Amino acid sequence: MTQMPAKIGFIGLGNMGRPMAANLARKGATLVVRDADAGRQEGFVREFAVADGSKANAFADVEVVVTMLPNGKIVRQALLDSGIADALPRGSLVIDTSSAEPLLTRQLAEELAHYHIGVVDAPVSGGTPKAIDGTLSIMLGADDEELAARAATVLSLMSARIFRTGALGTGHAMKALNNYVLGAGFVAAAEAYVVGEKFGLDPKLIVDVLNASSGRNVSTEAVFVSEVVTRRFRANFTFGLISKDVGIAAELADRLSIETPLLDQVHRALSDGGKELGMGADYSELVRIFERRADITHA
Known part of the structure; x- marks a missing residue:
């Protein structure tokens, strides 16, 4: 593993x-931080005694920038429209840990190459609990092994396992495919749960049997146990x-001209759920939508 960078930027x-x-910060990194929410940024700066990245020139001696933002378009804006790319030194590295679009990541790398800035994609899995514990799983895509090694030095402070997925963009592709499988498992379990309820099966029994049988998946073992059966819906x-x-x-x-009828249906079910309940609603509430359509009521 390569030497830890003297200063790391963190955006998001x-x-x-x-x-x-x-x-x-807790593991000794020297940080410069930036967030679109000024209050959130100021609070972090005070709590961890790190540098404020409000001005682009704060990144002038940063060797590595980590981004954790909503999508690839915002990542591009944060780096190119803010002046940060102009401020970063030649040979610096951007590690995009966001859930972003693989093809946009490759386009960003082409643009940043004009500034002599390298890019790797390193989306994460494990949710907030593992982000807090520093035990995330990370999918690392890079076109250059030296860049991958530099990134891994930083990522190792936040993760339990780093998967080297291949070329630039493959990390983001793998993250999206993983969450598709997660979503498909949840939608299938939600449909089975509601059909069982309507037929008269006890909801807890449905989940217990699934989890003791071949139908179990991460959704039945975690989300259905803690959030659906309990009616909490806070996954x-x-x-x-x-x-x-x-x-x-x-x-x-x-883009690859591959027919994926199940993927399309899962995407539609989750998108429609967000349109009905709001995109900020918890996805476990899809069960409530299915129950309402089936005329199932709960006190």
Whole structure:
């Protein structure tokens, strides 16, 4: 593993970015941070005694920038429209940990190459709890092994496992495909759950049998147990986020001219759920939508 960079920039201090940046700070990294929410940025600067990245020239001696933002378009804006790319030194590296579009990531790399800035994609999996613990799984895509090694030095402070997925963009592709499989498993389990309810099966029994049988998946073992049967519906993953990721997978399949009827249906189900309840609603509430359509009521 290569030497830790003398200074790291971190852009995006939201639900995932804040605990990730906090792990870097606690483990001795010298940070410059920026967030679109000035209050959130100021709070982090005060709590961890790190540098304020409000002005682009704060990044003038940064060797590595980590981005954790909503999508690839915003990543591009944060780097190119803000003056940060102009301020970064030649030979610096951008590590995009966002859930972004693989093809946009490759376009960004082409643009940043004019500034002599390298790019790797390193989306994460594990949610906020693992971001807090520093035990995320990370999918690392890079066209250059030296860039991958530099990135891994930083990413190791926030992760339990780093998967080297291949060329630039493959990390983002793998993240989208993973979340498609997550979404498909949840939608299938939700449909089975509601059909069983309507037929008179006890909801808890449905989940217990699934989890002791071949139908179990991460959704039945975690989300259905803690959020659906309990009627809490707080899995901390919104319709907006999961439908975006599944949409990236669908767009990738379309670009590759691969027919994916199930992927398209899962994307539609999650997108429609977000339109009905709001993209900020928890995706586990898709069960409520299915129940309402089946005329199932709960006290």
